Every structure is written in C-alpha cells, then in structure tokens.
Amino acid sequence: MIEFDNVSCTFVKGAGIVDASFNIDKGEFVCVIGPTGAGKTTLLRLIYMDVISEKGRVIVDKYDSSRIKRRQIPLLRRKVGMVFQEFNLLSDRNVFENVALPLRVIGVPKKEIKDRVNRVLDELEIDHRWNHLPSELSGGEQQIVSLARAVVKNPLVILADEPTGNLDPVASYKILTLLEKINENGTAILFATHSYNLVKDRGHRFMDVIDCKVRT
Amino acid sequence: MIDKFLYLISEGFRSLWRAKLAGFATVTAIGISTSFIGFGALIGQDISDLLQLARSQYRLEVFFSPLITDNEANQLVQKIAQIPGVRKSTLVTKQEAAEIFEEEFGENIFELLDENPLPSSCIVKLVTNGYEPLDVQPIIRKIEKIEHVDEVRHQGRLVSTIEKYYQGFFIIMTGVAIVVLLGTVILISNTIRLSIYARRDLIDILKLVGATNQFIRFPFVIEGIVEGMFGAILASAFIYGFVRATNYFLNLFTHYNIHWDFQIVAIMICVITTFSTLGSHRAVRRFLT
Numbered sequence: 334m335i336e337f338d339n340v341s342c343t344f345v346k347g348a349g350i351v352d353a354s355f356n357i358d359k360g361e362f363v364c365v366i367g368p369t370g371a372g373k374t375t376l377l378r379l380i381y382m383d384v385i386s387e388k389g390r391v392i393v394d395k396y397d398s399s400r401i402k403r404r405q406i407p408l409l410r411r412k413v414g415m416v417f418q419e420f421n422l423l424s425d426r427n428v429f430e431n432v433a434l435p436l437r438v439i440g441v442p443k444k445e446i447k448d449r450v451n452r453v454l455d456e457l458e459i460d461h462r463w464n465h466l467p468s469e470l471s472g473g474e475q476q477i478v479s480l481a482r483a484v485v486k487n488p489l490v491i492l493a494d495e496p497t498g499n500l501d502p503v504a505s506y507k508i509l510t511l512l513e514k515i516n517e518n519g520t521a522i523l524f525a526t527h528s529y530n531l532v533k534d535r536g537h538r539f540m541d542v543i544d545c546k547v548r549t
Numbered sequence: 550m551i552d553k554f555l556y557l558i559s560e561g562f563r564s565l566w567r568a569k570l571a572g573f574a575t576v577t578a579i580g581i582s583t584s585f586i587g588f589g590a591l592i593g594q595d596i597s598d599l600l601q602l603a604r605s606q607y608r609l610e611v612f613f614s615p616l617i618t619d620n621e622a623n624q625l626v627q628k629i630a631q632i633p634g635v636r637k638s639t640l641v642t643k644q645e646a647a648e649i650f651e652e653e654f655g656e657n658i659f660e661l662l663d664e665n666p667l668p669s670s671c672i673v674k675l676v677t678n679g680y681e682p683l684d685v686q687p688i689i690r691k692i693e694k695i696e697h698v699d700e701v702r703h704q705g706r707l708v709s710t711i712e713k714y715y716q717g718f719f720i721i722m723t724g725v726a727i728v729v730l731l732g733t734v735i736l737i738s739n740t741i742r743l744s745i746y747a748r749r750d751l752i753d754i755l756k757l758v759g760a761t762n763q764f765i766r767f768p769f770v771i772e773g774i775v776e777g778m779f780g781a782i783l784a785s786a787f788i789y790g791f792v793r794a795t796n797y798f799l800n801l802f803t804h805y806n807i808h809w810d811f812q813i814v815a816i817m818i819c820v821i822t823t824f825s826t827l828g829s830h831r832a833v834r835r836f837l838t
Contacts, residue, residue: 381757404761411759421754425567435758440553482758 334359334489334521335380339389342379343545350375352389353547355540357523359489362516364532365525367542373525376542377492380523381413382406394489411439414483414491414520418498420475422467428454428478429463435486453485457511473504480511490521497531505531557764561771568744572776575740579780579821582729584787587817589722591792595807596715603708609673609689610702611638615666617697619643622669628695629673634688637674643667668699730824733780737773737828742836744772752837766833770826777825781818788814 335357343349350372357363365373378384379391382398390399396409422431429450436446454460459477467475476496483491493512497505509524509531516522526532532539541548565572611629613622619642630638641649646667647658658665675688689701745752755765789809796806 407756407759407761409759410757415757421750421757423751423754434754437553437556438755438758438760438764440550443552446552486758 334394336392337379337389337547338392340379340386340391341388342375342384342386344375348372348375349545350379350386350542350547351545354389355547355549357490357521360516360519360521362513362522362537363524363540364537365523365540365542366527366529366532367525368527371542372545372547373527373542374494375545376547377415377494377523377525380490380492381410381415411435411486412489414486414488416476416479416483416491416493416496418495420467420472420479420499422475422478422482424467427464427466428459428470428481431467431478432481432485435482439486449485450481453481456514457481457484471504473500473507476500476504476508477511480508480515484515484520488520490523491515493522493524495526496524497526497528509535557767558771560768561775564744564748564768565772565775568740568747568772571740571743572772575736575776576779576783578736579733579777579825580783580787582732582784583781583817583821584784584791586722586726586729587784587788587814588791589725590813590817591788591807591810593715593719593722594810594813596711596718598808600708600711600715603711604677607675607677607685607704607708609675609685609692610670611673611692611698612668612670612700612702614697614699615643615668617669619669621697622671625695625697626671629671629692632688632691634676635673636676639672641670641672643669646670730820733777733821733824734828734831737777737825738832738835740776741769741773741829741832744769745832745836762837766837769833769837770829773825773829773832774822777828778818778822780825781821784821785814785818 337353337355340353341349341351343351348370353376365376367373375384379386379398380393382391382393382396382401385398385401390397392398393409394412396405401409423434426434432450432453433446436449441449451460451463454463457477457480459474459481462470462474462478467478470478476499480491480493480496491512496512497508500508505528512522512524513535524532524537538549613625617625619640622642623640626638626640629635643665646669647665650656650658650667658667673688673692675685685703689703692698692701752765792807792809799805799807
C-alpha cells in the first residue's frame with residue numbers, strides 16, 4: 334500500500350531522508366522511532382506528499398510521487414488521515430464541526446455526515462463533548478478530536494506525527510490504545526514518536542530513523 | 550453536491566462575519582465611491598434625454614426669393630426633400646407667411662403695405678435617431694446651393710454647444726467610472742487578502758484533509774462578491790438620497806427634476822458585483838497558491 338523506493342529528500346537546513354526503501358502493507362501498525370530531528374516528520378510528509386522526493390519514488394495506493402500531478406494531491410490526502418503534535422483544530426468550531434470538516438470537503442450528504450461523525454465520536458468516547466469548542470477541552474481530548482477527524486473519512490492509513498508529544502502519560506496511553514483500536518478495523522497506522530517506552534512490548538513493527546537513515 | 554455548495558456559501562458568509570469590521574469599511578468605501586458613478590449616470594441619462602428631445606425637434610427654415618411663385622416654391626420644396634438627411638420639408642406659402650405675421654404681430658400686412666413682401670419658405674425636418682449628434686452643416690450647404698434660396702436659418706449653435714458639453718461630461722464620467730471600478734477591484738482584493746491571512750489556520754487544515762484549491766478559494770470569492778453587492782446596494786441608497794435632495798433644491802428654482810432610473814441602478818449593481826468578483830479572484834489567485 335505504501336512503498337518507498339530509494340527515496341532521498343534532504344533540506345539545506347539539515348534533516349530529511351536518505352536512500353530509504355521499505356513497504357507498509359494494508360492494516361499494519363508501524364512505529365517510527367527516532368530522536369527529534371532525525372527525519373521522522375519528513376518521512377510522513379513524503380507519504381502525504383507535502384514534499385516530493387528529489388530521488389526515488391513514494392507510492393501510496395495508486396499515487397506515485399514521481400508522476401503525481403499537483404491537482405491529484407488533495408485526492409491522495411483524502412485517503413490519508415493525519416494527526417500531529419499540535420492538534421490543529423479550528424478554534425471557532427465545535428467538536429462536531431471539526432470532525433465533520435473532511436466529509437464536507439469530500440461532499441458527503443448532510444445526513445450521512447451526521448451519522449458518521451456521531452459514530453466516530455462514539456467509538457472514540459468523546460461524543461459527550463460534541464458541542465464544545467476546542468478551548469473547552471483538555472489536551473488529551475483535543476487530540477482525540479484530531480484523531481476522530483483523521484479517522485472519520487475511513488482512510489487507508491493514519492499518519493500520527495508525535496501525537497503524544499504534548500500529552501501527559503495517561504492521555505498518551507489513551508491515544509495509543511485508540512490508535513490500536515482503529516488499527517483493528519483494518520486501517521494502517523504510522524506512529525512516529527521519540528518515546529520508545531510508550532510503544533515497546535506492544536507487538537508492533539518498528540522502523541528506526543536515525544540521522545536521516547531508515548532501518549526497518 | 551447541493552450540501553457542499555450550501556456549505557461553501559455559508560463559509561463565505563461566516564468569513565465575512567468574522568472580518569466584519571474590515572468588511573464594513575470595504576462596503577462603505579465601495580458604497581460612497583460608486584455612488585458618484587451612479588449619480589453621474591442618472592444626470593447623464595437626463596441630459597441625454599434632453600438632447601434627444603432637442604434633436605427630434607430640430608428644424609431648418611429656408612427662405613426663398615420673393616420673386617418666385619408658390620408653384621415654383623413648391624418645386625424647390627420637393628427638391629429639398631430629396632437631399633439625404635432630410636426627413637420632411639413643408640412649404641409655407643406667401644399667404645401663409647402673411648397669416649403667421651398677423652398671428653404674431655396682430656397686424657394685417659396688406660393693410661400696412663398694400664402688398665405682401667414676405668417670401669415663401671419651407672420648414673425642413675431632419676432625419677435623426679436621437680442618439681447621434683446632428684451634423685447639419687452639409688445639409689445646409691446643399692440647400693444654400695439651390696437656386697432662389699435666399700437664406701437658411703437654424704438653431705444649430707445651441708444644440709451643438711449642449712452636445713459638446715455632454716460629450717465632455719461623458720468622457721469625464723467614463724474616466725471616473727474606470728478609476729472607481731479599478732479601485733473597487735483593488736479594495737476587494739486587499740480585503741480578501743487580509744481575510745486569507747487571518748484564516749491561514751483554516752486553509753492549512755483544509756489542505757491537510759484533502760480540499761481542492763477551488764474548495765478553499767470559493768468562500769473567499771463569495772465574501773468578495775457579497776461585499777461588492779452590499780457596497781452597490783449602499784451606493785443605490787446614497788444615490789436615491791442624492792436624487793431626492795437635489796430635486797428638492799432644483800424645485801426651489803425650476804420645474805426640472807432628475808429622474809430616478811431603476812434600470813441604471815440595477816446595471817450599476819451588476820457591474821460593481823462583477824468587478825468585486827474580479828477583485829476576489831485576483832486575491833485568491835495571488836495569495837492562495
């Protein structure tokens with residue numbers, strides 16, 4: 334489903350990815366481990382094609398980075414859910430509206446939006462907060478909303494870039510278990526973190542990123 | 550699809566509401582500046598109507614030699630009628646001239662002079678479509694060349710003076726309108742640019758969740774169009790006030806009134822809305838890539 338073929342992407346200011354080759358299959362849970370600045374974020378950005386590799390190619394589903402057209406990138410991103418360390422929620426909209434946003438973009442009918450958002454909020458146990466603004470939620474709750482927004486469009490893969498970076502251990506653990514729950518439904522997860530202790534002994538595949546090199 | 554469209558429209562209004570202070574300033578600026586165009590257009594329309602009236606009533610008086618008979622005069626009238634640009638020519642016989650003299654001066658010319666020295670003449674009306682300026686000089690020259698024509702009288706100077714001023718007014722108003730409409734484009738464009746900068750978070754998130762450029766741009770375009778439309782409606786209200794106030798003062802001295810022409814105002818609203826659309830497109834194309 335995701336294929337890296339001799340991918341290199343470097344930046345003038347450092348970091349990036351050099352000569353990475355690996356595959357991620359449907360439904361896999363992969364933990365991307367590495368220190369801050371090692372290139373984890375670049376790896377994820379290459380997948381949602383926020384940056385395009387200068388060498389090699391990244392294939393996500395039917396989209397090939399070496400051939401993709403600019404107008405196709407939004408279509409790719411509809412198949413990829415993203416969660417970041419910053420929650421990236423719209424401060425002037427309540428939880429329901431934040432989660433519904435990707436469905437509005439796709440053009441899902443109003444009634445279906447209501448059903449799907451309510452179902453996801455229920456699954457992630459945040460339904461009781463549906464009409465609250467982000468500022469009225471804790472950090473952990475905001476990250477769950479962010480996760481709900483990523484999962485509501487039924488993506489092939491969720492890219493989680495240090496999603497627990499701003500959370501306390503309890504909230505971090507909850508996010509991790511929610512991601513595992515989502516993964517059980519067949520959605521692949523790429524979980525980038527510098528905190529090895531959080532993900533060790535959970536039976537997931539590991540991928541190390543150290544000094545711009547990826548080891549699988 | 551309908552849901553998506555309605556959502557984008559509501560996003561446009563939401564964006565407008567969020568930047569209401571800047572939006573209010575823009576709408577007011579557009580309203581004030583474009584009201585001058587509308588008011589100018591109404592005055593121009595009134596002057597144009599007056600000119601059309603003057604052109605349609607324009608006529609030449611051709612006096613023949615006193616030595617020719619009415620029969621010969623009638624032949625000259627037929628000849629004049631054939632000149633291109635002449636719509637109608639009507640004979641005024643010596644007898645009719647005497648009657649006109651009596652009507653105007655109250656004296657019978659036969660009793661005064663024992664004879665009728667008044668020449669026969671003819672009234673010439675010209676072809677006019679009402680919209681184009683009259684060019685009477687070539688026709689006058691042709692009539693003057695006809696044998697036994699003594700004199701051609703016309704009121705051309707007054708009409709040509711009004712036309713000259715009207716043309717000047719028209720050129721100035723066109724220039725003002727172009728400047729104001731370009732100003733509208735820039736004003737809307739800048740307001741939308743501010744709105745885009747203020748909504749960077751929304752734009753970034755929309756890009757992440759897979760929104761196309763059109764989806765992201767549409768609400769900003771709607772915002773610009775609505776601002777332009779509100780500005781034009783405000784301008785219409787200003788113009789209506791101008792017309793009422795001007796007519797009040799005009800009526801103190803004259804019976805003349807500036808006419809409120811809804812068609813002109815409707816055209817103005819459409820034009821301003823179109824230019825606002827251009828302004829918002831300019832902003833999203835330049836600042837939302």
